[in-house]
Amino acid sequence: xxxxxxxxxxxxxxAIAPYLWMLLFxxxxxxxxxxxxxxQTAIAQPPYVPVFDPxxxxxxxxxxxxxxxxxxxxxxxxxxxYVLSYLRSLAVAALSTSILLVIGYPIAYGMARLPRQWxxxxxxxxxxxxxxxxxxxxxxxxxxxQHDGLLNKLLLALHxxxxxxxxxxxxxxxxxxxxxxYIPFMILPLYATLAKMDPALLEAASDLGASQxxxxxxxxxxxxxxxxxxxxxxxxxxxxxxxxIPDLLAGSNSLMxxxxxxxxxxxxxxxxxxxxxAVILLLLLVVPLLFYDRLQRRELEELR
Amino acid sequence: MMVRGRNxxxxxxxxxxxxxxxxxxxxxxxxxxxxxxxxxxxxxxGGWSLRWYIEFFGDRAMLEAALMSFRVAATSATIATxxxxxxxxxxxxxxxxxxxxxxxxxxxAPLVMPEVITGLALLLLFVAIDAERGFWTVTTAHTTxxxxxxxxxxxxxLGSIERSLEEAAMDLGCGPARAFVAVTLPLILPAIAAxxxxxxxxxxxxxxxxxxxxxxxxATLPIRIYSEVRLGVKPEINAICTLVIALIAVVIVxxxxxxxxxxxxxxxxxxx
Numbered sequence: 001x002x003x004x005x006x007x008x009x010x011x012x013x014x015a016i017a018p019y020l021w022m023l024l025f026x027x028x029x030x031x032x033x034x035x036x037x038x039x040q041t042a043i044a045q046p047p048y049v050p051v052f053d054p055x056x057x058x059x060x061x062x063x064x065x066x067x068x069x070x071x072x073x074x075x076x077x078x079x080x081x082y083v084l085s086y087l088r089s090l091a092v093a094a095l096s097t098s099i100l101l102v103i104g105y106p107i108a109y110g111m112a113r114l115p116r117q118w119x120x121x122x123x124x125x126x127x128x129x130x131x132x133x134x135x136x137x138x139x140x141x142x143x144x145x146q147h148d149g150l151l152n153k154l155l156l157a158l159h160x161x162x163x164x165x166x167x168x169x170x171x172x173x174x175x176x177x178x179x180x181x182y183i184p185f186m187i188l189p190l191y192a193t194l195a196k197m198d199p200a201l202l203e204a205a206s207d208l209g210a211s212q213x214x215x216x217x218x219x220x221x222x223x224x225x226x227x228x229x230x231x232x233x234x235x236x237x238x239x240x241x242x243x244x245i246p247d248l249l250a251g252s253n254s255l256m257x258x259x260x261x262x263x264x265x266x267x268x269x270x271x272x273x274x275x276x277x278a279v280i281l282l283l284l285l286v287v288p289l290l291f292y293d294r295l296q297r298r299e300l301e302e303l304r
Numbered sequence: 305m306m307v308r309g310r311n312x313x314x315x316x317x318x319x320x321x322x323x324x325x326x327x328x329x330x331x332x333x334x335x336x337x338x339x340x341x342x343x344x345x346x347x348x349x350g351g352w353s354l355r356w357y358i359e360f361f362g363d364r365a366m367l368e369a370a371l372m373s374f375r376v377a378a379t380s381a382t383i384a385t386x387x388x389x390x391x392x393x394x395x396x397x398x399x400x401x402x403x404x405x406x407x408x409x410x411x412x413a414p415l416v417m418p419e420v421i422t423g424l425a426l427l428l429l430f431v432a433i434d435a436e437r438g439f440w441t442v443t444t445a446h447t448t449x450x451x452x453x454x455x456x457x458x459x460x461x462l463g464s465i466e467r468s469l470e471e472a473a474m475d476l477g478c479g480p481a482r483a484f485v486a487v488t489l490p491l492i493l494p495a496i497a498a499x500x501x502x503x504x505x506x507x508x509x510x511x512x513x514x515x516x517x518x519x520x521x522x523a524t525l526p527i528r529i530y531s532e533v534r535l536g537v538k539p540e541i542n543a544i545c546t547l548v549i550a551l552i553a554v555v556i557v558x559x560x561x562x563x564x565x566x567x568x569x570x571x572x573x574x575x576x
Contacts (some may be wrong), residue, residue: 007470010480012401015394018387018451019403022410025448029425032432107324110317122321124560129328131502131552133509135526136545139533140331143338146537150334183328234416241418243512248533258420265424266515275428278421289413296412 030282037072037275072276082260082277086284089257092246093239096178097186100235101228103179104186108227111187112194123191130184138177138248145173145249174250178239186231193227194220226295233292241281257281332549339542356543366528366544373508373525376439380446381503387447388454388503389496393484395455396462414452422449423516430517437519445517446510450503457502461495462488501559505552 076082111122129137144150145167152164167173197220205215243258250256255263257277265274339357343350360366391411398404414422426445427437435441465488473483511526518524525548532541 007397007474007480007483008399010484011393011397012399013394014390015398015401015407018391018394018411018455019407021387021448021451022407025426025429025444026410026414026422029429032428033421033425036428103324106317106320110321110324113314113317114321125325126328128556129332131505131556132332133505133526133545133548133552135509135511135529135533136335136548137331139529139537139541139545140335142533143335143537143542144331180327180331183324187324237416238418241420243418243420244530258418261420261424271428274424278424281418281421285418289416292416293409293412296415297408 033275033278036272037279038069039272040069040071072272073280075273076276076280085255085257085260086280088254089240089281090284092174092178092256093236093242096175096182096239097232097236099175099179100182100186101232104183104190104231105228107183108187108190108194111191112197119195123188126184126187126191134181135244137181138245141173141177141180142168142248145176168249169251171250174246177245177249178242181245182235182239185234189230189234190224190227193224193230197223229291230295230299233288233295237285237288237292240285257284335542336546336549339539339546341539341542344539356539357547359540360543360547363540365523366525366540369523369525369528370544372439372522376443376446376514376524377504377507380443380450380507381500383443384447384451384503385454385496385500388451388499389458389492391451391455392458392462393488396459411452411455414449415456419510419512420516423513426513427516437517438522441517441519442514442522442524445513446503446507449510449513450506453502453506454496454499457499458492458495461492465491498559501555505555508548508552 107126111119111126114122146152147164147166147168149167151167152161155161155165201219201223202215205219206212210218240256241258242256243262246256247259247262257280261274261277261281264270264277340352340354341348341350342353342355391407394401395404395408395411423445426441426448430437430441469487469491470483473487474480478486509526510524511530514524515527515530518527525544529541529544532538
């Protein structure tokens with residue numbers, strides 16, 4: 001038996017503790033979300049009527065199954081307010097991801113073209129804000145964007161505007177916050193694919209007569225598509241369910257689904273409807289999540 | 305037509321890079337500067353002062369929240385590092401095993417899963433098992449999220465190590481456990497340290513999951529900051545945020561020193 005094989009067994013044993021942890025605290029809780037989403041709302045603590053108690057045996061389960069209520073889902077798909085918030089979430093995530101790609105690509109491209117010894121520093125500079133508190137970075141923007149904040153002062157001083165512009169509680173402020181918070185997630189995967197690219201390919205393209213622009217669109221960009229996909233998914237998926245950024249920066253007249261869920265849970269104390277909203281949000285994300293999972297797995301399997 | 309070499313920077317690239325970095329850092333710099341503002345009006349500059357820092361250290365509720373966040377972050381980061389490292393070892397050295405797909409899926413999904421879902425799901429679990437909500441529920445929730453980040457960081461490091469080193473140790477008579485401790489562990493130690501610090505800062509930062517899983521009377525710092533920020537900008541918040549940034553800066557410096565120690569051996573850096 002080779003040394004490699006001997007190492008395999010204890011390595012597998014290492015999986016036991018994290019496996020059980022993730023089953024209990026990641027997978028099982030989704031079962032509860034599903035269960036509560038099918039329950040009735042009640043004024044109680046906790047505020048729902050349990051649908052069934054599996055401890056009572058099969059008969060009780062059968063009886064309860066007949067009483068399962070799709071009421072919450074019916075509410076969520078029939079009420080325009082909710083439907084609009086799903087659509088808005090998808091639209092906001094799609095637009096934010098596109099902006100992130102347009103802004104992030106040139107930065108990642110610039111990083112990949114830096115002299116070797118500077119690249120690690122540039123990468124560090126992009127990562128550091130990611131380590132800095134998310135909430136604090138959004139708060140920093142509130143400082144700048146408020147009515148008599150620095151941005152308006154600057155614009156007034158430059159005579160670009162004649163009266164202070166309303167920035168806070170607008171969609172522009174929200175998109176700014178999204179781009180600001182998620183840009184490292186877009187840049188890093190893009191940079192990783194661009195830095196790996198073989199420069200000989202670019203030389204070959206230009207030897208064969210391609211212009212710089214053609215080289216970019218025919219060689220560089222297609223080869224960087226895995227990075228585009230990874231960066232896009234890393235931004236798109238969490239943005240669909242984003243709560244803090246729209247809550248602090250966008251106006252309150254149209255909500256994203258993360259805000260709806262939060263509102264139902266904390267303000268209306270309607271746990272079943274909040275759970276149903278979570279189930280629908282998950283359904284919206286199943287396809288991108290599967291794509292992301294495949295991408296991530298391929299990436300890390302390559303390393304093995 | 306001349307080909308631009310790989311390591312030349314066109315003016316366009318340089319401008320993109322510079323603007324990008326300014327965009328990332330300027331708001332934070334402004335926040336830090338304004339935390340030393342003597343004026344009560346957050347938008348008027350009234351000279352340098354430490355007034356808001358003194359205010360913060362007199363604010364009992366804020367201090368308690370900060371202490372709570374610190375305890376949660378340190379505890380959850382430690383458990384997460386242990387579990388995440390075990391998971392990384394299993395994934396990168398365990399070859400194929402039953403349930404591997406589910407295992408890696410469960411480890412990667414929380415990295416992108418919207419926090420409102422993770423938070424709500426965990427809360428419903430805690431309510432169902434009748435756990436008392438407070439320190440331990442938040443710590444458990446943060447451990448679940450951050451161990452996935454640790455696993456990714458450590459796994460990418462494990463992937464970059466020559467496995468022949470472990471095999472050589474075993475050919476020379478080490479058992480697998482001894483080979484791991486003597487050869488593998490020292491090589492991945494910097495990644496484990498970086499993983500711990502990432503877990504620590506992520507926990508210190510989290511608002512959404514903590515809001516769902518905490519109980520009455522045990523607010524974390526982000527929860528308190530959030531409730532203040534909703535009411536508008538306050539100079540004291542600038543000071544608290546600056547302190548948090550300073551703390552994180554120290555953590556980053558330590559982490560980058562740790563990864564410097566390791567990059568003597570290998571070029572691979574594990575950023576996330």
